[in-house]
Amino acid sequence: MPTRFTAALGAAALLAAVLVGPAHAHGGHDHGTAPPPVSTTIAPRGEALSDAFELVAIPRDGTLMLYLDRFRTNEPVPGATVEVETPEGPRTATATQEGGYALPAPWLSKPGRHELVATVTAGDAVDVLTVAVTVPDPKVSPAAAPAPAAPTQAVMGRVSEVAHGVRERLGQKDPTLVASIAVAFLLGMLVTAAVRGRRSTPAVALLAIGITLVLGTAAFAHGDEDHGAPVQGAALIEPRPSAPATSDLAQRLPDGSVFVPKPTQRLLVLRTTMTEQGSFHRSVELPGRIIPDPNASGVVQSSVGGRLSPPPSGLFPRLGTKVRKGDVLASVAPPVQAIDVSDMRQRQGELDQQIAIVERRVERYRKLATTGAVAQTQLDDAQAELVGLHDRRSALDKARQQPETLVAPVDGVVAQATAVAGQMAAPGAMVFQIVDPNRLWVEALSFDALTAAQNATARLADGRTLKLAYQGTGLADRNQAIPVQFAIQGGASGLRVGQFVTVLAGTDAEQSGLALPRSAIVRTGNGQDVVYEHTTAERFEARPVRVEPLDGGRVLIAEGVGPGKRVVTQGAELLDQVR
Amino acid sequence: MILPKLTLVVGLLAATGVSAHETAGQHGGRVTDAGKFHVELVAKGETVDVFLSDGEQKPVPANGFKGTAILVVGGKPARVPLEPADGNRLTGKANASLGDSPKGAVQLTGPDGATASGKFN
Numbered sequence: 001m002p003t004r005f006t007a008a009l010g011a012a013a014l015l016a017a018v019l020v021g022p023a024h025a026h027g028g029h030d031h032g033t034a035p036p037p038v039s040t041t042i043a044p045r046g047e048a049l050s051d052a053f054e055l056v057a058i059p060r061d062g063t064l065m066l067y068l069d070r071f072r073t074n075e076p077v078p079g080a081t082v083e084v085e086t087p088e089g090p091r092t093a094t095a096t097q098e099g100g101y102a103l104p105a106p107w108l109s110k111p112g113r114h115e116l117v118a119t120v121t122a123g124d125a126v127d128v129l130t131v132a133v134t135v136p137d138p139k140v141s142p143a144a145a146p147a148p149a150a151p152t153q154a155v156m157g158r159v160s161e162v163a164h165g166v167r168e169r170l171g172q173k174d175p176t177l178v179a180s181i182a183v184a185f186l187l188g189m190l191v192t193a194a195v196r197g198r199r200s201t202p203a204v205a206l207l208a209i210g211i212t213l214v215l216g217t218a219a220f221a222h223g224d225e226d227h228g229a230p231v232q233g234a235a236l237i238e239p240r241p242s243a244p245a246t247s248d249l250a251q252r253l254p255d256g257s258v259f260v261p262k263p264t265q266r267l268l269v270l271r272t273t274m275t276e277q278g279s280f281h282r283s284v285e286l287p288g289r290i291i292p293d294p295n296a297s298g299v300v301q302s303s304v305g306g307r308l309s310p311p312p313s314g315l316f317p318r319l320g321t322k323v324r325k326g327d328v329l330a331s332v333a334p335p336v337q338a339i340d341v342s343d344m345r346q347r348q349g350e351l352d353q354q355i356a357i358v359e360r361r362v363e364r365y366r367k368l369a370t371t372g373a374v375a376q377t378q379l380d381d382a383q384a385e386l387v388g389l390h391d392r393r394s395a396l397d398k399a400r401q402q403p404e405t406l407v408a409p410v411d412g413v414v415a416q417a418t419a420v421a422g423q424m425a426a427p428g429a430m431v432f433q434i435v436d437p438n439r440l441w442v443e444a445l446s447f448d449a450l451t452a453a454q455n456a457t458a459r460l461a462d463g464r465t466l467k468l469a470y471q472g473t474g475l476a477d478r479n480q481a482i483p484v485q486f487a488i489q490g491g492a493s494g495l496r497v498g499q500f501v502t503v504l505a506g507t508d509a510e511q512s513g514l515a516l517p518r519s520a521i522v523r524t525g526n527g528q529d530v531v532y533e534h535t536t537a538e539r540f541e542a543r544p545v546r547v548e549p550l551d552g553g554r555v556l557i558a559e560g561v562g563p564g565k566r567v568v569t570q571g572a573e574l575l576d577q578v579r
Numbered sequence: 580m581i582l583p584k585l586t587l588v589v590g591l592l593a594a595t596g597v598s599a600h601e602t603a604g605q606h607g608g609r610v611t612d613a614g615k616f617h618v619e620l621v622a623k624g625e626t627v628d629v630f631l632s633d634g635e636q637k638p639v640p641a642n643g644f645k646g647t648a649i650l651v652v653g654g655k656p657a658r659v660p661l662e663p664a665d666g667n668r669l670t671g672k673a674n675a676s677l678g679d680s681p682k683g684a685v686q687l688t689g690p691d692g693a694t695a696s697g698k699f700n
Contacts, residue, residue, distance in 0.1 A: 083656075085647050085686050087694075090658060115614060115696040117686040119649050119656045126656055128649045128684040130696040 042248050042259065044136060046116075047537035048129040053077065053120055056262045056537045057131045058248075064105040064133075066093050067262035068120060072566065074265065074272040074534060080122035090119075099266055111137035250578045257541040258532070258578045265538070271570035272534045275514040277563040281455060281506035283551035286484065288444030288458060288503040290495055293487065296439035298409035300432035302425040306332035306403065309421060316419040317432070323408040329432055330419050333403035344396060351393045358386045412436040415497065440492045442468055444503040445481035449473065455506035456486050460499070466490070468503065504551050511548065513556040520569045521547055521555060522576045531557070532575050534566035540575055606630055609680065614695025618685055622650065622677040627659045629669045629685055638667035643690030646671075650683035650699075661685075 045058045049071060056067040064084070068077045082093040082101045093101035108114060115132045248261040260270070302308075310316050311328040323329065336344075362382045368374040416433035425431060442458050456468040468486035475482060486503065488495070521529050522542075530542040545560030561567060568575060604610040604619035606628070611618060616639060619630040627648050631639040646661030646669050657677070661669040669687075686696040 085649070087688065087692075110692075112693065113614075115686065115694040117647070117649055117684045117696050119658075121656065124654060126651050126654055128651060128656065128682070128698070130684045130686075130698045132696075 042261075044134050045538075046131040046133040048118070048131040049537070050127045050129055052125050053122070053127050053129065054537050055082075055118060055120065055129045055131055057116065057118075057133050058262075059105065059108045059114075059133055059135055062104065062106050062109055064093070064103040064108055064116075065096075066101040066103065066118065067099075067266075068101065068122070069262070069265075069537075072272065072274050074270055074566070074568075076266055077120075077122045080120055083119040083121075085117040085119075098263055100262070108133070108135055111135045252578055253539075257535065257539050258575055259539055260575065260578065261538055268571045268574045270540075270568055270575065272566040273516070273520075273569045275516065275557070275561055275563050275565045275567055277512065277514060279510050279512040280515055280550055280556065282509045282511055282549070283455070283504045283506045284446070284448070285551075286444035286446050286503040286505060288442045288486075288501045290488075290497055290499045290501060291441050291443045291485075292415070292435040292497055293439040293441050296410060296436035297412060297415075298434050299430045300329055300406045300408065300434065301428055301430050302332045302404065302406060303427060304332060304334045304404055305427040306334040306425060308332055308419050308423045308425050308431065309403065310419075311405075316421070317414045317417065319414055319417055321414045323412065323414060323434060325408055325411050327408045328405050329408055329414075330406045331403040332406065332425055335424075348393070348396055351389055351396070355386065355389045355393065358382060358389060362386055406431060408432075408434055410434055410436065435497060437495075438492055440488050440495055440497070441471065442466075442486045442488060442501055442503060444484045444486065444505070445478065446473070446484045446505075447481050449482065457504050458486070458488070458501040459504065460495075460501055466492070466495075466501070468505075470505075511550070511556055513548070513558050514561060514563060515550055515554045516557055516567060517569045518553060518555055520567055520572055521545070522572045524576065530576075531561055532568040532572050533561065534568060540568060542576075604630065605636075609699055611697040611699055613685060613687060613697030614693070616687070616695055616697075618687070618697045620648070620685060620699055622681055624676055625673045627661065627671045627673060627677065628664075629661055629687075631667045631669065631687070641667050641669050644669060644687055646685060646687045648683060648685045650677055650681040652677055652681050656683070657681075661687075 043058055043060060045056060047057070048055045052071055054069045054071050054074070058065045058067075066082055066084075068080055068082060069075060070077060076099045078095065078099060080101075082103075083090050084093060084103055086103075086105065087107045091103055093103040096102050113132060113134045115130065118129045118131060120127045120129060248264075250258070250260040250264045252258050260268070309331050311330055317323055317327075317329050362379070365374050365379040365382050369376055369379045412434040413436070414432055415435040416430070418429075419431050456470060458466040458468055460466070467489045469489050471485040471487050473482060473484045484503075484505070486505075516531065520531050522532070524530055524542070528544050529547050530544050532540040533543050535541050543561050546558045548556040548558050550556040604621075606619055606621050608619045608621035608628070608630070611620075615634065617632045617634065617636060619632070621628040621630070627650070629646060629648065631641050631644065633639050641663035644663055648659040648661055648671060650657050650659065650673070652673075652675060657673050657675065659671040659673045661671040664670045680699075682700050684696055684698045686694060688694050
């Protein structure tokens with residue numbers, strides 16, 4: 001019995017060897033996908049970073065192409081002087097049309113590692129950058145490298161195939177497999193018996209024959225079967241022989257990062273910004289409208305109904321005319337009704353009559369007063385009565401002649417004018433509106449009670465923004481909202497009263513985080529928000545982030561990216577499309 | 580593949596304004612990596628001395644080496660050719676005084692024609 005038991009163990013060991021071996025051969029590979037390594041499709045290149053610049057050097061056809069960008073913004077730096085230390089002494093690279101710099105470099109044809117020093121002068125910024133470029137040996141092509149491993153790989157590939165077949169048939173309870181196991185069991189018995197008999201040499205031979213038989217049987221059995229699955233171990237396929245690419249292609253690397261060569265970055269206009277931690281006031285968007293400053297605008301109204309006539313200059317001020325406070329803009333002559341005219345005539349006659357009587361009385365009293373026959377008080381009374389009568393008479397004359405003058409209440413520009421000569425103005429009707437175009441306000445409607453809003457800005461339809469200063473909030477309800485008023489600071493030229501604006505008002509709620517433009521956030525296929533971090537000169541890595549709303553143009557990164565990172569703010573959507 | 584990474588690290592450190600990599604040298608200068616060597620830069624007045632040592636800080640004879648130091652002085656790059664002097668020292672003279680610890684880079688060409696460069700911030 002122990003012999004059989006050992007034989008069973010031997011069979012199990014053999015089977016295990018067949019099954020486990022290929023698994024080992026497959027370890028760590030990703031089937032089917034396995035893209036060629038980066039280095040075979042991307043030309044050799046070197047890059048250098050400083051706090052001001054980012055330099056990428058690409059040797060190609062005896063020329064060294066240099067791409068210089070700003071470190072923080074990824075903006076190309078045109079018009080810079082790039083001097084490279086070559087074995088032939090310092091040489092200055094010439095600017096190319098694509099925005100790069102080219103340097104003829106025959107010395108770069110020598111394979112190996114070249115460490116270069118580039119002196120960059122752009123404006124008043126000077127930087128010395130060290131960049132290393134490795135030129136591959138053309139005799140040792142990248143495809144030749146895996147060649148020595150080929151025989152081993154072939155064996156492993158075969159073993160892998162066998163194992164695949166065995167595993168498949170194990171699932172199907174294949175009679176061939178059962179037979180193989182039985183043969184293996186018998187062989188195991190034989191081997192054990194041989195070992196017990198201490199005839200070691202035949203035992204080894206038997207063992208070898210046994211293994212060959214098992215493998216052979218399995219391989220044979222595998223042959224007459226049709227299996228649709230492709231040959232396992234795509235990783236064993238030799239990588240495509242790399243033709244010398246004329247230009248590098250943007251691609252997504254196996255680790256998920258995106259490789260974008262500098263020329264492509266220029267085409268996509270990729271721009272970055274450095275993330276900075278800060279605290280921000282959350283802002284709300286309110287619909288608003290431009291109104292004139294109540295303290296710098298006014299209306300001209302007629303207090304009486306009457307006929308409008310132009311001011312002494314003979315012309316009504318027209319729209320846009322500049323007026324000063326106190327200028328006469330028009331006059332209103334109140335009309336006199338027919339009944340009033342007869343009434344006035346009557347009063348006039350009466351007054352004239354009384355005046356004549358009182359005049360004579362005053363004359364008489366004056367003579368008599370000297371003699372003492374008439375008291376001085378009587379003379380004074382008569383004189384006062386005469387003055388009063390004269391006043392009333394002249395007032396009656398004026399009432400018919402003097403119209404009401406309409407004067408400008410403030411300095412400004414005539415914003416609205418309805419005056420036409422001869423027009424009858426109703427009492428209280430607005431004849432002119434005067435607005436100071438440099439002093440305008442914005443009235444917005446807020447649905448929340450906005451406390452002294454700070455950092456308010458107004459955005460116009462054309463994209464311009466105006467800085468606003470909070471003035472006050474009304475309490476009276478208007479369309480379920482309350483009016484909030486802001487004064488426009490700085491120039492208000494080009495604005496008109498009544499224009500619609502969007503007011504962005506900061507609230508008291510303070511949030512801390514990293515503020516980024518909305519365009520930096522990309523929503524991926526699985527619905528996750530990511531930003532692209534510029535990790536090295538030509539690599540971008542997606543970073544999942546949690547964003548919170550901040551204002552119209554920016555969002556707050558609450559988590560996912562730390563400060564001091566370069567994040568793509570322009571062209572992130574395009575970057576996300578790179579496959 | 581270590582060297583580009585190293586350059587990158589140096590660059591990144593420069594970018595963040597941390598120069599933790601640079602250490603004080605035996606000759607009172609600044610030490611940085613250049614290829615497989617360590618170079619120590621000592622700038623005193625107009626004289627630039629570069630001391631060459633290997634990874635274990637053992638001096639490497641400067642014979643056969645050529646070098647160039649490019650140092651930024653007063654916002655202008657100054658190019659200083661370096662010639663081997665005694666021991667592991669290469670020396671050169673600048674046109675103007677270099678001031679205290681100028682930033683820049685040193686490029687060395689070995690006897691075998693291989694180049695190595697190190698950056699000083």
